[in-house]
Amino acid sequence: MFKIGAPLVAAALALAACGGTTGNSTDAGSKACDLKIGFFGALTGDAANLGINIKNGAELAVTQYNEKNPSCKVTLTSFDSQGDPSIAPGLAQKAVTDKKLVGIVGPAFSGESKAADPIFEKAGLNTITASATNSLLSENGWKTFHRILGNDATQGPAAAKYIKDVLKATKVFVSDDTSEYGKGLSDFVKKDLGSAVVGNDETAADGKQDDFSATVTKAKASGATAFFYGGYYSNASKLVKQLKDGGFTGTFVAADGVKDDGFIKGAGAAAEGAIVTCPCLPPDKAPEFGAAYKKAYNSDPATYSAEAYDAANVFLAAIKAGKTSSADMTAFITSYSAKGVTKNVKFDAKGEPAEVSVWAYKVTGGKIVADQEIK
Amino acid sequence: MDFSLLFNHFWEFTITGLAFGAIYALIALGYTLVYGVLRLINFAHSEVFMWGGFAAVWVLLAFGASQASGLGIVGLLVVAFATAMAASALVALGLEFVAYRPLRKRNSPPLIALISAIGASYTLSETMGLRDKPFKLLGIDNKMVDYVGRPREASPFGLNIETKRLFHVFDYQVSNKDLIVLGSAIVMMILLDQFMQRSRLGRGIRAVAQDPESAAMMGVNRDRVIRLTFVIGGAMAGAAAVMYLLKVEQIRYNSGFLLGVKAFTAAVLGGIGNLRGALLGGFILGVAENYGQAIFGGQWKDVVAFTLLVVILLFRPTGLLGESLGKARA
Known part of the structure; x- marks a missing residue:
């Protein structure tokens, strides 16, 4: 029965990996600790500014989560694609081998998303992009693809x-x-x-x-x-x-x-x-987030910082709820609905945001x- | 395909093409000079250009050039040219000393020098792209933020020259910037050409290019000639950098790469090792790119230019004006 198909085996493996990490945890085995969220996008190269804005937003969410949950911290790990679709697949392969990585904020640009998302889909690693706006990305039937902002x-x-x-x-x-x-x-x-x-x-x-x-x-x-x-x-x-x-x-x-x-x-x-x-909110519409960001990075939140913050918070909520396996995570994101700083964060069946402005x-x-x- | 656009705006495409071609041509001189004397493609030459541009930007910043007006702008433009040319010449000289001379002294094969050139190119470019790091170590990066802040981003020219339309050439109104770029490029080219033809040092360069051993026997100091070619090539690249800043108004740590490829192409097009060929190649490339874009659309710009290169090389394998710095009159 266990040889029915690869997806089932993959799911079983993922569950097994999950069980391994929960074993280390002291609190009743409900949550896995030391998990990671990835940022995937340009941190160097021609369009690095856009990537750094996004990474900072996600990082702020993780920092705030860790302050509230000091016993079970999450780390943000960065995959610097330089925004280059030819670098993205290799980095994505590297990302999916990390079993502690439960979600990706990114990839940042549409070109690299097209190159890297099939790899994430195959490995069952969920992504929420805070900036890739090419409309065709959600037409591929990828279950792990989510987008938190309006597309092109x-x-x-x-x-x-x-x-x-x-x-x-x-x-x-x-x-x-x-x-x-x-x-x-x-x-x-x-x-x-x-x-x-x-x-x-x-x-x-x-x-x-x-x-x-x-x-x-x-x-x-x-x-x-x-x-x-x-x-x-x-x-x-x-x-x-x-x-x-x-x-x-x-x-x-x-x-x-x-x-x-x-x-x-x-x-x-x-x-x-x-x-x-x-498709992003002016910063003065989210003053609390703006103040926290300014305190952390000594500059005002820039394009997509707030979107990345919301995206990272979706993953963090899933981690908090213990939904860290691939399938659990996908289901969690699909049913997610909560107020973020940019909008009421909710996704439709294709992974597109339910609300867009x-x-x-x-x-x-x-x-x-x-x-x-x-x- | 849209030929009517090209015909209706022929002079505008031609003159703006010539203006950018002049920049290619001046950079191409550096490739051609070094090739003529050393038979070496100096791939780091594009970085010599970029460093000259940054030197000009920094000096203008130190002079507070953004506030300048009237005659002050003219003066600062001269300062920018002088700074960029001196800085580029110095970088080129340093490059020769560090990356090429030690290899030459050990009689290394040309391929090794080529690798050294590529390495030097990366080093110079990344040093510029990471220029905030040493200042951070010293803890003075906040004071120097105008100069070294956000090193991966474009730095603005800093001299506000308003575009003014001066006179008509058929349907196109030539701007003051077109005039400065084309005018100063032509002055540089004539000066260099005369220097090579008439001066003792110029004759030395031509002699070494033609036959290094005979030249040595006639008492030409080869090392000095090589240093001189790097200095001249560097100064031309520095002048090109200021023209580039006039046209594009910003420069980045990787700005040299693209121009380097184009300028090298121009040098090959005209016949590498041949000074007048490099000039002709630069102008032709600049104009061909514009015509190509007018007819086929912007995405075909480079395809048109490089197809032209291949076609010309098919019929004239040594370039338009032939190859040798020594044999050709220039």
Whole structure:
């Protein structure tokens, strides 16, 4: 009977591993201790800022948990993917061999998620990403995949809506960096704006292009009054600068991958007035979390710190409830419903969040400040 | 494919392409000079460029350049050029001393020097990317935060030069930045060309490139000539770094890599070892990239440029102007 199938054996093994750790625990064997939560994303490399924000959010949740549960601590372990889909599978293999690791906050980006998630799925390691927004990720039937924020299918149309309703632009130039993330977004924007899209052009991958003069010429030639860019902040900061220098006068609109101080620092005054959409909550809506974060890291919570905090808390609640085997964990997350700092955290059958809100932010006075919720 | 875009905005694509091509060309000079004299591809040259750029950024920061206006900007721009050229020349000289000279003294095969070059490239790039660490050890990283904070992020140029449109070339309004970049590049190129042709030292470089042994017998000090080529190549890369900062307005610890590949391509395109070839290659590459992007779209930019390289090398295997620094007139 025990040879029915691999999943059953895997589940049995997981249970056995679990039993081993509970054996060390003194309190009635209900909870396993010394368990780990992983962070998976870029901590070095071109988009490291985004990863560090996420890691800090998750780390804060773990620190707070350990303060409340000093007898049974959880550690956060980091897998630095550099945001690179070619590094991600190897790291994921490494992660799944660690039997104490019960959940992953991440992977941070869509490209690396596509590469690493099949490995997590096969090993039954649950993930909650706080930032990978490519809409197709939840279409693979992965049981272990969860996402705590709105995907590009909500963000792309929201950006399109903002361009149409608030900017009232009738001519829009659309560009992307051909990444999973960037192309996904620009496809949605193109679809929703339809005939208002008067031109488009692709750039090289993030950080791989310095000179955008041809794109600038094309944008100007198109007569567009708004420029949507699907990509990350490193390219966007150079692009927005060169657009302005080249004489393009329209509004620059980008999505959450650009919501970072690196964008402002690189682009300087040229970033002023740029619009950045994000399915993330403005920090002033969660003052307690903001204060705790500021105390721990000496800076304000940045993009996706709060989402990562919520994601890590889901895993921590599962650990507290003793649901640490793969199947238990999946079931726990599926039935989870509690108030987090970003929203009421709840997942649907595909692992997508039940509640989603997208905000528009505007670069004003050298800072990315909340403009309005896009409804 | 969209040819009408290229035809309708031909001059804009051409001039912006030439401006970036000028940067490629100046960096390409360094590859070509060193190759001509040593038969070595100096892969660390891209890092020489990057260090020069950072030196300019830091000096401008120390001068408080972001507040400057009017004539002050002109003065600071000259300071930036001087600093970057000196710093790059110094780094290139140090590179030669540490990474290449010991190998040369031991008559190592060229492949070993190539590995040394790649190693030096990583070392220089990562040193810049980790520059906060030594200051942290000394505990003064907070005081130096403008210089070493967030070392993996881009550092802004610091000199606010407003883009002004000066005059028309057909449909394109040439900006002050285009003019500075193209103008200073052409001045550098003419100076270098004349130096190589007319001065004693230039003749020495050409002699060593042509036949090191005969040159030595004629009393040319080979070591001195090699040092000189690194200094000249470095200074050109430093000038290119300031032009890059003018155009892109930011520099990063890994900014050199991409430009290095492009500049090396330009050097091969024109005929590596040939100074005028490197210049021609740089301009052609810059313009070809823009045309390619105009016709096929941005994602094809590099494909177009490298296809061009392959096609040209098929018909002219030694590059457009031929290979040798010694034989060609430059």
